[in-house]
Amino acid sequence: MLHHIAAILLVADHGAFATPCQFESQGEGRVAAIVDARSVRLDDGREIRLMGIEPAATTKQALASLLAGRDVRLRGSDDTPDRYGRQGALVFIGESDNPVQAMLLAQGEALVSAEITDKDCAAALMASEAAARRQKKGSWADPSAIKNAESPDDILAGIGRFVVVEGKVLSVRQAGAMTYLNFGRSWTRGFAATISKRTLPAFESAGISLKSLENKRIRVRGWVEGNTGPRIDIRLVGQVELLGANESTGVRP
Known part of the structure; x- marks a missing residue:
């Protein structure tokens, strides 16, 4: 009987920790x-x-x-x-x-x-x-692998490349069909992540209010564009991560 229970637990256990990424x-x-x-x-x-x-x-x-x-x-x-x-x-x-x-x-x-x-x-x-x-x-051994949102010139140097940026969101603003997560005080020079109106439902269904990111430390990943200051266009929820209070940013001041 004990053996039978152990077998059931083993099966249940295996189900609970099913290997992810097993698509068709x-x-x-x-x-x-x-x-x-x-x-x-x-x-x-x-x-x-x-x-x-x-x-x-x-x-x-x-x-x-x-x-x-x-x-x-x-x-x-x-x-x-x-x-x-x-x-x-x-x-x-x-x-x-x-x-x-x-x-x-x-x-x-x-x-x-x-x-x-x-x-x-x-x-x-x-x-x-x-x-x-x-x-x-x-690649994480290199201190510059994570860009600091407070150093927009460093981010701009990676234009056309996929980069990871960490920093504090100073403001969340909407302009037309675009929401801006602003990491700098200067609109023209500071780093910002942009989220278009068509991407908003994905954040809503993930239970993320963009306004709640104000004054939060986050990690953003994506392709660097640079019409004004450096920008990363967010098209997928997974491009934004909230940094825990105890999580070291990996960013050098």
Whole structure:
């Protein structure tokens, strides 16, 4: 009887900690070539883009050592090719339950892109990145890996690149169809994150009131644009993280 109860607990336990990121199978193949920092070509000619990450300086090298010549399984919620003909997927080596994306993040060899909106999978990828960040692994060893919102020129230097910025939101303002999270007092020079009206419902359904971010320390990630001061356009809820009171920012004053 005891053994039976233990077996039930084991099953329940396994269900409670079900491995995240186990989307529908999208087939398998052998990696024939590393195309770029987040794309590989399989021996059947398919080009696969690793979903959920943005490359760091060492990603391509790390990808080559992990995947060159390996048999992989693909999982994802949509196998429609992008405009470059690449199939987006989470990539698993052999029988591993841990996607290659999580391995790269855990080593500090990539950044979370926030494009995966499945809650559990997104949280697992964020946790892998956070562990590498705390341990200053890979790209996080560089003090400038996290930009300080109070240094807009440093952010502007990363124009056209995917960056991570931390700082305190001084004000939340709406102008037309755009909401601005302002990190600086100067409208023209200060850093701001912009959120268009069409993105607002996603924040509402996640229970996040943008106005409540005023005077809060947050981490923002995305592509740097610079018509006036440096800007990051927020299109996905996962691009914004609230920093806990005890969380060290990693930002040098």
